[in-house]
Amino acid sequence: MSLDLSNYELLWPAPLFAAEGERILRVPGHAWEEQAQWLLTEAFAGTTAASDFKERSDHNDDPFVSTAGWGRDGQRIDWFTELVNRASELRHVTAPRPYWPQRHGTSSGGHTERDARQDFARLIGDFDSNGYLVEVFGECCVDEHDALPDASEVIERRLGIPGLWPLAPETWHEDTFYGLIEVFHDLVSRPRKRWFHPYSNCGWHHLEFHNGPARILYRWKVNRLLREAGIDYEVAAEGEDLGRLVAVTDDARSNLVHRALDDSPPDISSGIRHAIALFRGREASADSKRSAIFNLARVLEERRTLIKEHLKKDEGALFEIANRFDLRHRRADQRADYDEAFLDWIFWWYLATVELTNQLITSRSDSSTS
Numbered sequence: 628m629s630l631d632l633s634n635y636e637l638l639w640p641a642p643l644f645a646a647e648g649e650r651i652l653r654v655p656g657h658a659w660e661e662q663a664q665w666l667l668t669e670a671f672a673g674t675t676a677a678s679d680f681k682e683r684s685d686h687n688d689d690p691f692v693s694t695a696g697w698g699r700d701g702q703r704i705d706w707f708t709e710l711v712n713r714a715s716e717l718r719h720v721t722a723p724r725p726y727w728p729q730r731h732g733t734s735s736g737g738h739t740e741r742d743a744r745q746d747f748a749r750l751i752g753d754f755d756s757n758g759y760l761v762e763v764f765g766e767c768c769v770d771e772h773d774a775l776p777d778a779s780e781v782i783e784r785r786l787g788i789p790g791l792w793p794l795a796p797e798t799w800h801e802d803t804f805y806g807l808i809e810v811f812h813d814l815v816s817r818p819r820k821r822w823f824h825p826y827s828n829c830g831w832h833h834l835e836f837h838n839g840p841a842r843i844l845y846r847w848k849v850n851r852l853l854r855e856a857g858i859d860y861e862v863a864a865e866g867e868d869l870g871r872l873v874a875v876t877d878d879a880r881s882n883l884v885h886r887a888l889d890d891s892p893p894d895i896s897s898g899i900r901h902a903i904a905l906f907r908g909r910e911a912s913a914d915s916k917r918s919a920i921f922n923l924a925r926v927l928e929e930r931r932t933l934i935k936e937h938l939k940k941d942e943g944a945l946f947e948i949a950n951r952f953d954l955r956h957r958r959a960d961q962r963a964d965y966d967e968a969f970l971d972w973i974f975w976w977y978l979a980t981v982e983l984t985n986q987l988i989t990s991r992s993d994s995s996t997s
Contacts, residue, residue, distance in 0.1 A: 630709045632716055634679075636672040640847045641714040644670045647819075647840055648711030652704075663707050665821055669757055672720045680707060743856035744796035744804050750848055751794060751811055758818040758833030759841055769827045785810050805860070805872055805909065808849060812862055812870040817841035842870065860909055865889075867904035874907050880975060887978055890985045895926050899981065906974050916970040923977040930984045937987060 637644060644666070651662045667677040683702040710717075754760060765775035778792040786806045799807070817840045818833030843864075850861045860872040866888050876884070884903055891899045902922035905915045927934065928946070 630706065630713065632710075632713060632718075635676050635710075635717055636720045637670060637714075637717045638672055638720055639670040639844060641717055641719075643840060643843050643847070644717075645711055645714035648707070648714070652708060652711065660703065662819055663703075665819070676710075743852060743858060744799055746852050746856070747804070747808065747849070748794040748796040750852060754811070754815055754841075754845070758821060758831070759815045761818060761833045762816040762836040762838075763814050766832060767829075768824065768832065769829045770824075781814070782807075782810055785813070808862065809871050812842060812845055812849075815841040815845050817844070846870075863907075867900040868908065872909045874909065874911070876907070883975070883979060883982060887982045887985070890982065890989070892985070892988070895929075895981075898922050898926055899978075902974075903978075913967050913970060916967070916974060920970065920974050920977060923974065923981055926981055927977060927984070930988075933984055933987060934980070 647666055647670075648663075651659050651666060654662060664677055664680060667680055668674070671677070680703060683706050755764075758766070760778075763776070763781055764778045767775065779790055782791045783789045786803075788803060788806070791803070791807065794807075796804070816836040816838040818836050820835045821831050821833045824830060824832055846862045846864055853860060859875045861875050863869050863871055863873045865885065884907075887899055888896075888903065899922075902919040905911065905922070906919035908915060911919075924946070931946070
């Protein structure tokens with residue numbers, strides 16, 4: 628019988644849950660069950676998914692099937708496997724339908740940057756409770772007497788601002804808030820295992836940390852928070868500025884950035900990464916954007932023969948803009964009296980052209996090997 632997914636709501640991006648679930652399915656013996664239980668506890672709203680998993684038998688009920696592989700042949704493994712395989716069908720947790728004050732306009736409503744700071748502090752509290760900061764901040768245990776690292780000093784060494792832990796969002800100015808967003812991206816690390824220490828009610832202890840899944844989850848949660856607050860920045864998921872706040876663009880341009888970063892060959896990848904980082908930085912200036920365009924123009928100059936081959940006479944127009952305007956050579960006869968929006972236009976045009984030449988080079992390479 629097919630698994631009923633209607634009672635399960637994800638707190639994670641579905642691809643991340645699927646990836647962690649597939650990894651757990653490769654864990655040998657009974658160890659997979661504890662890791663699966665922890666994943667279900669963390670990745671789903673409420674306790675329904677974890678409870679349903681626990682209620683499944685951990686062995687096969689068929690008396691003619693050997694029980695030597697308990698936990699690998701039973702109902703739990705089948706249930707968990709189907710859940711992982713159907714991750715893309717799972718619903719995400721959504722905000723509840725409006726209550727009376729929202730429906731009748733008596734609520735204060737809105738979502739300010741001040742609210743976003745409070746929400747971010749709560750989000751970090753959730754990560755902390757789930758052991759995501761244990762690798763850098765340590766964890767209290769009644770059996771351990773060594774002093775833990777000073778969390779405030781850990782943050783200060785990175786951000787240069789003292790006294791930021793415990794978090795006090797009501798005291799942050801904008802730069803501190805945005806700085807903390809970037810710092811915690813680099814600090815979080817997901818514990819894939821945990822164990823309960825009952826002595827003196829010590830509590831859960833976490834181990835086997837991996838920062839890759841943690842950072843994916845962090846970016847997903849923080850970027851959603853920023854969108855809901857109407858803040859036009861997001862934590863970069865790739866590039867030289869990975870984990871840093873960058874200006875939000877539309878989906879088409881985001882996809883272009885991804886392709887340019889992912890498909891550029893090694894000889895130009897560092898230049899492309901640097902150009903993108905210069906252009907989309909949170910406080911990118913006109914000079915930064917000019918430098919970004921210069922980096923892209925240099926790549927296109929190196930590929931001029933290829934461009935001329937495919938664009939024929941129109942190839943000259945591509946470089947005339949960069950040469951006639953105050954972008955590359957900074958000569959006295961160059962024009963500088965244009966709106967900064969021009970820089971945005973030329974950057975995206977040049978980046979799209981780089982991506983086009985990447986495709987042409989790949990296509991030529993494929994033809995020569997076929």
